[in-house]
Amino acid sequence: MNASATTSTGISRPAPSAPSAPVTGWRPVFADSLMTGGATAVCHALGAVTSLLLRCWLSPAQMGLWQGLKLFLSYGNYAGLGASKGAARELAAARGSGNLAAARQGLHLAFTFNTITSTAYAVLLAAAALIIAYQAGTWRTAWSVGLLVVAALTVLQRYVTFRVTILRAEQAFRATALLAVWEAVVTLLAAGTATWLWGLPGLYVGTCAVLLSSWLFLHLAAPWKLCWAWDGARIGRLLAIGAPILLAGVVSSLLRSLDKLMILAYLPDREYQLGCYSLALMVGAQVYGVGNMFSTVMGPRYCELMGRSGDPRTVALLAARASHLQAAVVGMVSSVAILAGIPLLSWLLPEYRAGLPALVWILPGVVALCVALPASQYLVAVDRHKRIVPVTAAGVLAAAAANHWALTHGGSLAGVAVATSIAYLVYAGLIVRVSLWPQLTIGERAGYVGGLALVIGATTALAVGMELWLPWSATDPADTAIKLVVAACGWGVLVFAGVRWGAWAELWGKPS
DSSP: OOOEEEOTTSOEEEOOSSTTSOTTOHHHHHHHHHHHHHHHHHHHHHHHHHHHHHHHHSOHHHHHHHHHHHHHHHHGGGTTTTHHHHHHHHHHHHHHHOOHHHHHHHHHHHHHHHHHHHHHHHHHHHHHHHHHHTSOSTTHHHHHHHHHHHHHHHHHHHHHHHHHHHHHHTTOHHHHHHHHHHHHHHIIIIIHHHHHHHSHHHHHHHHHHHHHHHHHHHHHHSOSOOOOOOOHHHHHHHHHHHHHHHHHHHHHHHHHHHHHHHHHHHOTTHHHHHHHHHHHHHHHHHHHHHHHHHHHHHHHHHHHHHHHHOOHHHHHHHHHHHHHHHHHHHHHHHHHIIIIIHHHHHHHOGGGGGGTHHHHHHHHHHHHHHHHHHHHHHHHHTTOGGGHHHHHHHHHHHHHHHHHHHHHTTOOHHHHHHHHHHHHHHHHHHHHHHTTGGGSOHHHHHHHHHHHHHHHIIIIIHHHHHHHHSOGGGOOHHHHHHHHHHHHHHHHHHHHHHHHTSSGGGGGSOOO
16 A cells, blocks of 8 residues: 655645656556557658658748748747646646646636637737738748738647647547647648649648648547636636746747747848758657657656655656656667668758758757756646746757857858757756756766766767768768667667666556
């Protein structure tokens, strides 16, 4: 029988099954991860095909413009000022404490607030589109029309992403996995066909079709309705909880997109350069998606464990263990992306080849971002998320300074990638320092850092070293195959060591 634990509020609750295990044990985590991972693999395969087809049918300049428009569309998710983040966190914690009725009422309040604020953001985008329409420039019409389309889609996207956030907080990962596959299929069929027929305007039409199909899917998969409701005091409470989380998300999004923004701001042929660089970004997004997949499954469980135990150290131990597992998966994926992706993409998309050298340098930074995800999610779970903002801001400043130096000293796109990776590493180190580090003993710190060094050294660092020793331009298929075999052997030795001598074998045990 589990022991009891007294929370900071004085409520006695059962202790978790193990000091570093989720409330329900690791097996449901692996089941959800396999489901989400399978869906992610399908989505990545379909997404890769879609991305390659779009780059076949669009010029690098057009693709660069689309990358910029997607930034503005993604920023629409922050229009809710954190109300949805606060409501989702309350719902995830309520699964551990049992107070679900009040948490569900907060969802209706967040829906109302989201709709109002996303509409206001859409109006601002439409006004910007009209202003750009009267400016000089080769791409002014494309920017203006694109911003109008983004404005029209903002409210719909905010609704879709909020419903997905709710499903994740409820740990309904089957529905979110199916939605992800559905979106990938519709994107390939609708956006791909429309782009093939009508070029960049067709891509706008296809994006509209994808969001509408997602709305229909959610209406059928989660038929319960979000209703209009208003309670100023309760909304203020949700904002107090969620606004710091949102602000952290905004700064984090800026950190991940600053290289794109600075390419647009600094280079004269900005659309073309960003289009070429987007090839490295495409692969980086695929790798980050794998890391985010595992974090999506674990994030609500940190909140659930905190709601059950009330002990931040217990959650920190769980996040530290999850970091090692996540690094092992992401490290191997990044290795394959470096060793096989570069020669393959250089053959498939020679017009974009100028952006390929950046790929080998951006992926180590992406791996660092993935490893940092459990640390940032820990801060959200234990209600210390305000610490994320200054740490991420420091990463943004590092990225701005490093990219500025690279772009003003004749640095190529590879130089931008190096600067960005350095900033990602700075951010990862700082977020771990303010989150997990104070909760770990000296021995646990050594194990945490040593485990990450072993994992990343046996995967990503090995792949980068082989790619620098025998660059893609000098390889033939046999050389690439040999490098992949070496990387796979290194990863296999790592996993064997983790199961044989480490704590990974214990993860399959049942909760007590």
